Amino acid sequence: MAITSLDGLLAGIQNGERIFYSKANLTTTAGQWASFWTAGGLPGAGAAPGSTSGSAPTAATAGALPFTNAAGSDLQYLAHVSLGSTQTGCLVLYDRLVHTSELNGTVTTAQTVNSAALTRNTSGEGVELWLEQYSNVGTTTRTATVSYTNQAGTSGRTASTASFVGSSNFTTRMIHVPLQTGDTGIQSVQSVTLSGTTGTAGNFGVTLLKRICDFPISALATGIARNAFDLGMPEIPDDACLAVMGIAAGTAIGPITGQLTVAKG
Amino acid sequence: MISTVADLRARTAVYPFIYADKQAGSGTASSAGAGQSLWRIAPTGSGGAWQQGAVPVNEAVDRNTVGAYPIPAISGTRAFITSARLSSFFTSSASESSYLIMLMDRLVQTAGLNATLTTEQTVNTAALTRFTSGEGVNAYIEVYTNVGGTSASGTMSYTNQAGTAGRTGTFTVGGTSRTGVGSLERVNLQTGDTGVRSVQSITLAGSTGTAGSFGITLARSIGTMLQRGDASQNAHNLQEYDWLNCGLAEFHPDACIWPIRIVPGNGSPSLALILSIAVD
Numbered sequence: 001m002a003i004t005s006l007d008g009l010l011a012g013i014q015n016g017e018r019i020f021y022s023k024a025n026l027t028t029t030a031g032q033w034a035s036f037w038t039a040g041g042l043p044g045a046g047a048a049p050g051s052t053s054g055s056a057p058t059a060a061t062a063g064a065l066p067f068t069n070a071a072g073s074d075l076q077y078l079a080h081v082s083l084g085s086t087q088t089g090c091l092v093l094y095d096r097l098v099h100t101s102e103l104n105g106t107v108t109t110a111q112t113v114n115s116a117a118l119t120r121n122t123s124g125e126g127v128e129l130w131l132e133q134y135s136n137v138g139t140t141t142r143t144a145t146v147s148y149t150n151q152a153g154t155s156g157r158t159a160s161t162a163s164f165v166g167s168s169n170f171t172t173r174m175i176h177v178p179l180q181t182g183d184t185g186i187q188s189v190q191s192v193t194l195s196g197t198t199g200t201a202g203n204f205g206v207t208l209l210k211r212i213c214d215f216p217i218s219a220l221a222t223g224i225a226r227n228a229f230d231l232g233m234p235e236i237p238d239d240a241c242l243a244v245m246g247i248a249a250g251t252a253i254g255p256i257t258g259q260l261t262v263a264k265g
Numbered sequence: 266m267i268s269t270v271a272d273l274r275a276r277t278a279v280y281p282f283i284y285a286d287k288q289a290g291s292g293t294a295s296s297a298g299a300g301q302s303l304w305r306i307a308p309t310g311s312g313g314a315w316q317q318g319a320v321p322v323n324e325a326v327d328r329n330t331v332g333a334y335p336i337p338a339i340s341g342t343r344a345f346i347t348s349a350r351l352s353s354f355f356t357s358s359a360s361e362s363s364y365l366i367m368l369m370d371r372l373v374q375t376a377g378l379n380a381t382l383t384t385e386q387t388v389n390t391a392a393l394t395r396f397t398s399g400e401g402v403n404a405y406i407e408v409y410t411n412v413g414g415t416s417a418s419g420t421m422s423y424t425n426q427a428g429t430a431g432r433t434g435t436f437t438v439g440g441t442s443r444t445g446v447g448s449l450e451r452v453n454l455q456t457g458d459t460g461v462r463s464v465q466s467i468t469l470a471g472s473t474g475t476a477g478s479f480g481i482t483l484a485r486s487i488g489t490m491l492q493r494g495d496a497s498q499n500a501h502n503l504q505e506y507d508w509l510n511c512g513l514a515e516f517h518p519d520a521c522i523w524p525i526r527i528v529p530g531n532g533s534p535s536l537a538l539i540l541s542i543a544v545d
Binding site: 006007010011018042044045062066079080082083223224225227228257258261 | 266267268269270273343345364365367401403451453454456457459486488489490491506508509510511512513514515527545
């Protein structure tokens with residue numbers, strides 16, 4: 001089954017559910033990404049997975065926006081979003097596929113990850129690689145090099161970011177790591193190596209995610225309202241661990257309050 | 266099930282235009298991101314039957330309660346918002362930022378809690394008459410007489426959506442720009458809980474400085490709409506949403522529809538709300 005008509009969308013919304021979202025603001029650095037995963041509110045706070053190999057979170061994981069799978073062969077789609085925020089920037093709704101933690105900001109040898117297997121988007125196609133901080137590492141900027149297996153199952157691929165993490169660091173920071181040229185996805189991470197100590201151990205890990213939708217919040221609006229056609233009605237996979245990250249124009253992002261409507265059909 | 270858009274249009278023709286308005290709030294200052302309740306705001310003189318709600322005692326409320334947005338008696342089991350128009354009149358500043366309107370179903374309300382007491386205060390909310398399990402029901406701290414300017418944290422003892430008693434929620438009351446009538450804070454529920462069936466008591470960790478009066482409001486979200494701001498003083502803004510843009514928000518036929526405003530600053534503009542609804 002799939003929703004293929006306006007009448008189908010109408011029925012799908014009636015058969016669907018509404019997810020209400022409310023998070024307090026996060027202190028950030030302008031132009032840097034922040035994760036709402038460990039922020040309290042509605043839904044409640046998620047947690048660092050607690051191991052270097054991590055886990056594959058689902059809709060049942062604490063911190064995920066709650067929803068239930070559509071019945072039988074029906075699918076679920078994002079059909080409407082209305083969010084208010086007092087800060088401008090951009091919010092991203094994503095499916096949190098795999099997350100790890102317990103990496104150390106002072107270790108300069110290869111830190112073994114061997115991330116948990118993907119349970120959704122298992123080919124890795126379109127999956128993004130991010131580093132996520134749970135407690136602050138030091139402010140000395142280092143290069144982080146990630147050894148991973150790409151969407152074709154080829155291991156030994158290398159991705160790196162030269163901006164881990166630097167000055168003006170903040171807890172909840174997320175850093176996107178561009179993949180090796182030619183790769184279009186990632187199946188797993190084998191290790192992370194820092195070019196030097198950042199000065200503080202902290203706690204960080206790898207997050208593999210698949211974007212569902214972006215919500216820019218402009219200075220004029222301080223919020224967004226989008227219908228199914230504006231959103232492109234993206235499909236939400238069964239058991240998706242829906243979460244939000246954001247990039248702020250200033251030194252804070254949020255608070256965020258609003259509603260997402262999931263249509264099922 | 267409303268199976269076609271044509272059917273939706275036909276059903277909307279039965280309830281095409283419900284209008285009511287509220288005047289600008291006075292003394293309802295709010296800090297960024299906090300909520301403002303419109304329950305105690307009086308209607309404008311221009312019409313509509315959206316009266317000022319009474320200060321609660323401890324009761325369940327519905328569409329017939331004075332203060333509810335005036336929805337007519339509905340014959341059916343499901344009701345949907347098929348269009349919404351918001352109009353606000355900004356006067357207080359050279360420019361006004363956008364704000365979010367959250368339409369809520371106000372289920373149970375109490376008042377009379379003292380914002381200076383640090384001993385346990387009994388609440389024992391009236392029983393829910395809709396969404397009786399408590400699933401999706403949230404608890405809010407709502408101010409009815411000004412409390413003090415010192416922020417006080419508190420805990421709420423409640424029974425959750427599964428009927429488990431002794432759960433603990435956390436909240437704050439009072440503090441800068443959160444002292445006025447209508448100031449609203451959502452209670453953070455205990456990890457894992459997805460609703461509130463009843464509230465037994467609250468305990469403040471400190472005094473706000475002024476006793477005032479606040480209470481617990483149990484409510485369930487219906488939908489959210491964004492009202493865009495304007496760079497001009499004395500601007501009259503109209504925002505329109507069709508069924509797609511309000512996500513075909515659904516409400517219980519007996520709902521006590523109650524708007525909450527989430528504002529970025531201290532604005533408190535008037536609000537006219539025009540709804541069209543379809544019933545299944």
